[in-house]
Amino acid sequence: MKQSKIFIPTLKEVPSDAEIKSHQFLIRAGYVRQSARGIYSYLPLAQTVKNKIEAIVREELAEIGATEILMPVLQPAEIWKESGRWDKYGADLMTMKDRHNRDFALGPTHEEMVTDLLRDDINSYKKLPLTFFQIQTKFRDERRPRFGLLRGREFLMKDAYSFHAETESLDTTFDDMATAYGRILDRCGLEWRSVIADSGAIGGTGSREFQVIADVGEDTIVYDKNSDYAANVEMAEVYYKANPSTEEKLAKEKVATPGMTSIADLVEGLSIPIEKTIKSLLVQADEEIVMVLLRGDHEFNDVKLKNLLDLTVIEMASETAALEVMGAEYGSLGPVNVPADMKIYADSAVQDIVNASVGANETGYHFINVNHGTDFNVETFADLRMVQEGDLTPDGVGTLSFAKGIEVGHIFKLGSLYSEAMKATYLDENGRQQPFIMGCYGLGISRLLAAIIEQTADDKGLVWNKLLAPYHVHLIPIKPADEDQAALTTEIEKLLAENNLTSLIDDRKERPGVKFADSELIGLPVRITVGKRAAEGIVEVKVRATGESFEVETADLLAKINEILN
């Protein structure tokens, strides 16, 4: 392909609104343009890479027996009302009215649609299991679209759905899907982790996220370097083995702590170890306010309390609520003398502390030498804290490391959540109506494109592997009008084409410096410069990934290129 015939609007300047490198380089290298906030056009190079990613996705999903379908973007409001999500989904759901004033959602996901599709036509366990996928433009009206393709309002997803008569069948498809995702991410050349995750808004009985390791990732993942263990930090279980202090229990004592409102103040002001302090939090748990206790050096994990108590809503109680309920400010709260009906939940580590320091529920005062069982009672001890780097893995064998990740995929065991709500049933072997058991499996195609760039780009631009590169070779004649250079360029173009290698030929009348800088930005794996030694049949080959370059004779060129690509 001649570069003059293809739209690649490269830019020298970093766009002012692009904070991260995938966003910056996608714009600067002429791969995408923004058309409205969080809404992008894919120019030829991005479209080619996207098509290659989609081809890999199609191959790997076919490998596990999933078949491709395409459901509509426009989804009638009725099915979203059946599932209860028309109201629950919130302002992120884009909606419109047709000319007859009927409401439609612009699909952000297709659980309702696929359930509606199957419920009319699948009526027997004999026709199950079935697994479908589609690759489609999706819509979500993000409050703050940002980071280019990482968080857009119109984006490309591969979404898949499976229907089963038995839980074991769902488990098998879930595992197959995880395997396929792994192969897809491997073929994209990525360092990634599959992590235990929270099912969140989609719901269901289990889920895994697929995280691409990258500094700009919004998720923290914890993993063990020496095992398969990996989890979203919110879901990482703490390894706890009782290790009570052998110290003798003393009688509690009230001390004045003027101006000490944080654990750090207390440790310094009273000269006590942080491990002997207890942090007391007030939490609004659905309709009730409860107290949560943590060792001073630990952080609260609200997802764990939410799951423990099966809550719908969880948030920190306000300063006003604290004053009203406890008669003290946030910096002086503690578990001694709480209102009679207030439940206290404590992290497991709290039960090992003897002679702890806690707030006295009186502004400016703390208790020291406080002991549970003696001075206060706990409803439940449970794992309620965030893991810390260096903690043991849940099995107590490995050690946790932390990393930042970009979530590119999330797979869910939905169970019968949607099929029950939407009365989507089949007849089982005994002729009884049963709701479908379902799974759903998302993979962000446009987000994956950005994540690959976050992990692979260097400071000069994009760096593609052989499988994803829009073209394999960037062929640059220094003077396209020079007879020798033109002839050799044509010869090499032909050689490459005959060997199923694609090339982008920079036939523009630009200075070599401009051509080279654009070439680094665009990031094709191999650059071939046809210059002064063209008459001798000698060209310069440069490897984009390593920056190495060397002179190569035409006769050796093909072997050299294949060596670099593989």
Next chain:
Amino acid sequence: MKQSKIFIPTLKEVPSDAEIKSHQFLIRAGYVRQSARGIYSYLPLAQTVKNKIEAIVREELAEIGATEILMPVLQPAEIWKESGRWDKYGADLMTMKDRHNRDFALGPTHEEMVTDLLRDDINSYKKLPLTFFQIQTKFRDERRPRFGLLRGREFLMKDAYSFHAETESLDTTFDDMATAYGRILDRCGLEWRSVIADSGAIGGTGSREFQVIADVGEDTIVYDKNSDYAANVEMAEVYYKANPSTEEKLAKEKVATPGMTSIADLVEGLSIPIEKTIKSLLVQADEEIVMVLLRGDHEFNDVKLKNLLDLTVIEMASETAALEVMGAEYGSLGPVNVPADMKIYADSAVQDIVNASVGANETGYHFINVNHGTDFNVETFADLRMVQEGDLTPDGVGTLSFAKGIEVGHIFKLGSLYSEAMKATYLDENGRQQPFIMGCYGLGISRLLAAIIEQTADDKGLVWNKLLAPYHVHLIPIKPADEDQAALTTEIEKLLAENNLTSLIDDRKERPGVKFADSELIGLPVRITVGKRAAEGIVEVKVRATGESFEVETADLLAKINEILN
């Protein structure tokens, strides 16, 4: 692929709302399902065919140097306001508001979007020409969605756009695109015609439609069996060579014609040849009411008058308006004694008539022996009528035939219509700002799928050619549990796969009659039945297109299948 693992919900009954065969069979053969009026889900078989059509489209467009992009579905209202189409497009334009109350259109077409995309980044004639295409879901809120995929509200289009500095360059790309369309339709195995067309709502300086010949087509096309000439009936020019009657002109005479209100009444009542009658119509042409004259046996073509007078709106004047302006009812109108300021436009054939019969502008009376120049004056004689089957071609050499067509493609020379409105300019060789010269090129992918079926399906179901078939072979073991049949089925499946032939294996526990009927519906090119003679290595091969069947030994099977497919 095992049939038990794929969703193909075939139906015995013809769906009550499906009027045409593509709609009926797409539903009955389990290819699509309707999710809302005019909004469909593509099930696995349709999706596979659609992917194959898209692959053909991509190949043929790459062949002419077009590169693929993907623009957003959501288009900011601002650019539609710039082009003037936000208001003009009407209720067919689907729109929505985002969470910040900003207006968006759901793209029915992308002229504004692509112009907006290019105007920021292309500033010099040196970077032109450029040609792009995309394959995308489009939206149009049809008042009466019908005929399944032929006229839906959410549908798939290939739309392409080209940008030029010279008209000649546009002409070249327009011709290249026409060639590519021809190759696409040929590879789909279609009988089609490329016809001269009206540019309609899109605008511009020239256009061609690509019509697939089919009885249910909504368009009438006229063509010459012995040449390349073909046109939409609206655009077909009449070959006119003056041939004035040699009859002596007589003086006009008023005759009572009670109850004669049509040309047929007049011909019968006055015993005159129809060629000596003149039909007088009143037409609302923008703000003005004009009279149009046609020979009695000819039909008015309003598109021709619209183009002649460069009108925005054209419609027949109402009965009330006729009475008010002419003082007579529609059945008694004529060109004699019209109001002084009324302009008369007449079809060319009218000038050859001597001693014509016309309405007297008095209910119940006509004039006979009326002559133009003597009894009335015409503003302009021009081609204002519809061609008739058997008319000569515009060059006077061939003869016109009629056919019904489904418009699957329409390509336009837009010129600078959009670029001027949207101030999208480049600098020419002399450093002067010039608006881009543009072309746009639409091809309906989902409509093409339906059109192929209209032309190829028989009374039993779909009939696919090798290139489009979702699988090449339908492999049907009569008793999947029988050891010999199972072994031979597996052997044939392997043989096919090794030779790049795909197969659908009907492993369902169904009666042979059910399997055969489903197989006819689904329409794979070759059916192989593995039955009683499996132990001998003999199967039955049936050709879907012709209905022929014969027994074949395994050793000869591959050759036989390839013979059928090619």
